[in-house]
Amino acid sequence: MAHLRHPPADLPRFAAIIVAAGTGTRAGQAIPKQYVRWRGKPVLRHSAESLLTAGAAPLVVAIAPDAADMAREALAGLDSIMLIDGGDTRRASVSAGLEALAIDAPERVLIHDAARPTLPQPVIDRVLAALDTYPGAIPSLPVVDTIARTKEGVMTGQEDRTTLARVQTPQGFAFDAILSAHRAWDSTSEPTDDAQVLRANGGDVAVVEGSTKLAKLTFPEDFAMQAAPVRMGTGFDVHQLTEGEELWLGGIKIDHDKGLAGHSDADVALHALVDAILGAIGNGDIGTHFPPSDERWRGAESGQFLAHAVSLAADAGYRVGNLDLTIICEAPKIGPHKDAMREKIAELAGVQVDAISVKATTTEKLGFTGRGEGIAAQAAATLIREDFE
Numbered sequence: 001m002a003h004l005r006h007p008p009a010d011l012p013r014f015a016a017i018i019v020a021a022g023t024g025t026r027a028g029q030a031i032p033k034q035y036v037r038w039r040g041k042p043v044l045r046h047s048a049e050s051l052l053t054a055g056a057a058p059l060v061v062a063i064a065p066d067a068a069d070m071a072r073e074a075l076a077g078l079d080s081i082m083l084i085d086g087g088d089t090r091r092a093s094v095s096a097g098l099e100a101l102a103i104d105a106p107e108r109v110l111i112h113d114a115a116r117p118t119l120p121q122p123v124i125d126r127v128l129a130a131l132d133t134y135p136g137a138i139p140s141l142p143v144v145d146t147i148a149r150t151k152e153g154v155m156t157g158q159e160d161r162t163t164l165a166r167v168q169t170p171q172g173f174a175f176d177a178i179l180s181a182h183r184a185w186d187s188t189s190e191p192t193d194d195a196q197v198l199r200a201n202g203g204d205v206a207v208v209e210g211s212t213k214l215a216k217l218t219f220p221e222d223f224a225m226q227a228a229p230v231r232m233g234t235g236f237d238v239h240q241l242t243e244g245e246e247l248w249l250g251g252i253k254i255d256h257d258k259g260l261a262g263h264s265d266a267d268v269a270l271h272a273l274v275d276a277i278l279g280a281i282g283n284g285d286i287g288t289h290f291p292p293s294d295e296r297w298r299g300a301e302s303g304q305f306l307a308h309a310v311s312l313a314a315d316a317g318y319r320v321g322n323l324d325l326t327i328i329c330e331a332p333k334i335g336p337h338k339d340a341m342r343e344k345i346a347e348l349a350g351v352q353v354d355a356i357s358v359k360a361t362t363t364e365k366l367g368f369t370g371r372g373e374g375i376a377a378q379a380a381a382t383l384i385r386e387d388f389e
């Protein structure tokens with residue numbers, strides 16, 4: 001496994017360290033979490049492949065000494081990998097990786113948690129680009145929740161979240177700067193990341209945009225979403241037909257004597273599709289993400305709701321497989337508009353038109369749809385795990 005190769009000339013040159021020597025105690029899996037199969041392959045292999053594809057050479061992987069067989073199996077067939085023994089803490093594992101690289105020191109190094117399997121190339125690019133200016137760079141996400149200070153179960157204050165960020169890996173460094181910083185660290189305390197180590201030694205750290213896809217697998221529930229290669233969800237919605245409103249259905253404006261009433265454009269068909277997608281990823285419903293109490297969504301085009309649901313599915317590791325929609329009304333006639341709706345929905349969902357079905361039915365003049373008081377829609381969605389062929 002120690003066949004080192006150089007990256008193609010057009011790729012940025014850097015070394016990388018993946019720290020994979022932890023026990024994964026909080027994840028509660030039968031084996032350390034970095035060796036658990038996740039989205040088709042061991043957790044560790046995902047980011048190893050991403051870093052190698054991005055041009056990391058060599059890629060040092062710090063493992064627990066008793067996990068060598070699992071590590072070799074997880075990384076089988078990958079070139080440019082150096083397996084080394086990690087330490088008792090994350091810091092010690094990183095230090096061991098840096099010392100292994102110091103023998104033939106690279107200019108730059110990325111340090112990454114094995115526990116963050118999905119590593120988008122644009123994040124690597126942003127971190128490396130920041131190293132042109134700074135000795136350190138970290139990907140981060142904004143804090144979206146209120147951050148409270150607490151004592152004995154009672155809130156005692158709050159932080160100004162606009163000054164805070166959630167820090168991820170890979171963290172990038174000028175190699176000599178991070179090696180010196182680790183060597184100088186006072187080992188009576190443990191840093192939670194390497195940016196702290198660099199800053200403690202006087203190095204500036206740039207903050208670049210991270211990715212929700214980089215989420216760390218920490219607890220058992222973080223593994224829950226990964227099991228199924230295909231997930232399905234259903235959605236249902238109703239809006240009232242009233243005079244003086246435009247009629248939007250399936251992303252298409254239809255000439256009709258009445259339109260649907262609602263906080264947004266009231267496109268009942270797209271709303272049912274949004275709920276079907278959110279249902280498939282277990283992420284609430286349209287009201288959770290676009291509450292009617294929020295003035296931003298007054299009169300909003302529902303196409304943006306569908307596009308957002310698709311992006312949430314992508315964040316969870318899924319793409320749309322197919323969408324099946326049934327519109328329930330006496331009028332207008334849906335048939336003449338079906339193809340336009342299919343095309344619009346396919347565009348919003350990022351799939352081919354043949355993955356979209358639009359059907360319509362009446363309720364034989366029964367009930368509120370039969371009396372023309374409203375339109376209902378129901379939908380089913382399948383989502384396919386991104387790595388599933």
Ligand SMILES: Nc1ccn([C@@H]2O[C@H](COP(=O)(O)OP(=O)(O)OP(=O)(O)O)[C@@H](O)[C@H]2O)c(=O)n1
Pocket residue numbers: 019020021022023024025026027034062086087088089090091093094112113114115116216217218
């Ligand atoms: N002695 C250690 C401890 C942690 N890590 C690595 O540091 C990363 C981030 O740590 P964390 O998610 O906390 O992993 P664990 O320490 O394994 O988890 P836990 O705290 O639940 O045991 C992981 O990829 C982990 O393998 C490491 O290389 N060496």
Ligand SMILES: C[C@](O)(CO)[C@H](O)COP(=O)(O)O
Pocket residue numbers: 090113166167168169192193194216
């Ligand atoms: C390095 C890190 O992933 C940055 O967010 C994080 O600090 C690791 O913490 P852990 O407790 O070792 O998981």
